[in-house]
Amino acid sequence: MTLRELFSGIAELDSATAGIAAAGVAADSRAVRPGDVFVALAGSKTDGARFVAEAVAAGAAAVVSDHALTETPAVPFLRVANARRALALLAAKIYPRQPGTIAAVTGTSGKTSVAAFTRQIWARLGHAAASVGTVGLVTPARAVYGSLTTPDPVALHRMLDEVAGEGVTHLVMEASSHGLDQHRLDGVRVTAGAFTNLSRDHLDYHATVVAYLAAKLRLFSDLILPGGAAVISADHAESEAVLAVARARHLRVMTVGRGGDGIRLCDVARDGFAQTLTLEHEGRTYVVRLPLAGAFQIENALVAAGLALATGGAPDRVFEALGHLEGASGRLELAGTRHGAPVFIDYAHKPDALAKVLEALRPFARGRLVVVFGAGGDRDAGKRPLMGEIAARGADIVIVTDDNPRGEDAGAIRAAILKAAPGAREIGDRAAAIRAGVALLEPGDVLLIAGKGHETGQIVGDRVLPFSDHAAVAAALAGEGP
Numbered sequence: 001m002t003l004r005e006l007f008s009g010i011a012e013l014d015s016a017t018a019g020i021a022a023a024g025v026a027a028d029s030r031a032v033r034p035g036d037v038f039v040a041l042a043g044s045k046t047d048g049a050r051f052v053a054e055a056v057a058a059g060a061a062a063v064v065s066d067h068a069l070t071e072t073p074a075v076p077f078l079r080v081a082n083a084r085r086a087l088a089l090l091a092a093k094i095y096p097r098q099p100g101t102i103a104a105v106t107g108t109s110g111k112t113s114v115a116a117f118t119r120q121i122w123a124r125l126g127h128a129a130a131s132v133g134t135v136g137l138v139t140p141a142r143a144v145y146g147s148l149t150t151p152d153p154v155a156l157h158r159m160l161d162e163v164a165g166e167g168v169t170h171l172v173m174e175a176s177s178h179g180l181d182q183h184r185l186d187g188v189r190v191t192a193g194a195f196t197n198l199s200r201d202h203l204d205y206h207a208t209v210v211a212y213l214a215a216k217l218r219l220f221s222d223l224i225l226p227g228g229a230a231v232i233s234a235d236h237a238e239s240e241a242v243l244a245v246a247r248a249r250h251l252r253v254m255t256v257g258r259g260g261d262g263i264r265l266c267d268v269a270r271d272g273f274a275q276t277l278t279l280e281h282e283g284r285t286y287v288v289r290l291p292l293a294g295a296f297q298i299e300n301a302l303v304a305a306g307l308a309l310a311t312g313g314a315p316d317r318v319f320e321a322l323g324h325l326e327g328a329s330g331r332l333e334l335a336g337t338r339h340g341a342p343v344f345i346d347y348a349h350k351p352d353a354l355a356k357v358l359e360a361l362r363p364f365a366r367g368r369l370v371v372v373f374g375a376g377g378d379r380d381a382g383k384r385p386l387m388g389e390i391a392a393r394g395a396d397i398v399i400v401t402d403d404n405p406r407g408e409d410a411g412a413i414r415a416a417i418l419k420a421a422p423g424a425r426e427i428g429d430r431a432a433a434i435r436a437g438v439a440l441l442e443p444g445d446v447l448l449i450a451g452k453g454h455e456t457g458q459i460v461g462d463r464v465l466p467f468s469d470h471a472a473v474a475a476a477l478a479g480e481g482p
């Protein structure tokens with residue numbers, strides 16, 4: 001491929017530059033191979049422009065940036081309006097194959113669950129379906145544990161190209177607000193987008209809630225292809241704003257939920273840890289037994305069903321599939337029981353999610369609702385007192401413990417939570433906190449271990465110590481440990 005082909009539609013090149021051969025693209029100078037285009041991004045920690053000489057020494061064929069370089073490189077330099085966007089578009093050219101149907105889901109909570117559910121529904125409809133996000137990549141052939149909710153564009157497009165080559169026709173991805181804001185998805189051919197909800201999160205990164213909403217709205221305003229679909233959970237204050245953007249683009253809009261007119265939730269009856277839903281779609285009524293607990297899983301299931309309908313699924317089969325959904329790992333997952341009292345593991349690590357999951361579990365507690373949780377270090381400190389307050393209000397017994405203190409003093413994080421949760425117990429060691437919670441359980445009680453979900457490590461300083469809530473609960477139930 002020549003630079004002309006690589007840059008067509010992205011930047012104008014002079015004729016001398018246009019004929020140069022291009023091999024690939026990289027934003028990390030250490031990843032540059034001979035013939036690659038090096039894109040210098042201005043990051044929050046360091047400016048890629050500082051590594052231009054290194055990239056050129058490694059064989060870069062050209063350098064791209066959206067700001068002036070201090071030294072003129074020995075290879076062609078292309079100035080673009082937005083280097084992050086250019087990186088995404090270049091990556092899509094280098095790795096051109098993508099599944100024909102790509103859905104992206106955004107919102108504060110529920111992305112991982114909606115992605116898992118959408119993949120499961122598609123699979124039941126007979127499609128070769130995959131999902132990518134917080135829990136990694138899952139395809140019919142393999143599951144690769146990953147960490148970033150929205151990977152960098154080069155890794156993302158390499159992966160899309162690979163799975164398309166493996167025959168995956170339907171792919172659903174989590175679109176984080178960081179990812180949308182940083183243009184990481186700009187080269188993805190998104191045919192359907194979904195919005196779950198919006199609440200306080202990542203405010204350390206997005207200065208205001210308005211900026212946060214604007215970042216999420218990029219999915220609807222910029223990314224979904226013309227003629228594509230937008231599935232919107234209807235029951236939130238922000239739903240209207242999303243709807244307005246989707247309508248302005250003439251997307252095929254479907255709203256879901258109690259206030260939805262694409263899929264209307266008419267009635268919910270609790271049935272053990274399952275729920276029987278009465279739904280209305282295009283004038284017909286469907287009764288579905290959703291094998292999951294919690295109001296928020298209904299929201300997630302309906303958004304996923306909306307995506308399946310919007311991408312061509314037959315209603316009968318889509319609603320039938322809801323009866324077979326399996327929860328994503330660590331999302332309101334029943335991990336065991338003691339004296340008949342259930343122990344749930346849930347990934348709630350944000351105020352709204354914690355409130356929702358306590359609310360979801362309250363009906364199951366004839367006795368006491370016990371919660372074990374903490375808050376992460378080096379992240380929005382404002383959510384610590386909020387979470388303390390929510391736990392104190394929503395649970396009967398609160399045990400505050402550690403959850404990825406990272407570079408901060410774990411005791412100080414706990415103190416910030418405890419200040420807002422009078423009467424809470426403090427047990428820093430997470431395994432000990434889980435043992436204490438389990439030891440309290442009597443018939444009728446419910447225990448929630450919140451914050452880690454599927455995670456397999458505790459981040460202390462810059463080290464990741466192996467830790468799993470699943471393993472800790474199993475050990476506590478087996479009566480192991482001091």
Ligand SMILES: Nc1ncnc2c1ncn2[C@@H]1O[C@H](COP(=O)(O)OP(=O)(O)OP(=O)(O)O)[C@@H](O)[C@H]1O
Nearest residue numbers: 108109110111112113134296299346347348353356
């Ligand atoms: N629709 C929802 N509304 C409110 N809370 C939810 C919803 N769905 C899930 N949650 C809560 O949020 C937690 C995380 O859910 P999930 O992993 O699906 O969200 P996410 O959007 O992928 O989060 P992240 O941005 O961390 O990847 C769940 O464990 C649950 O406590």
Ligand SMILES: [Mg+2]
Nearest residue numbers: 111112134174
């Ligand atoms: Mg996620």
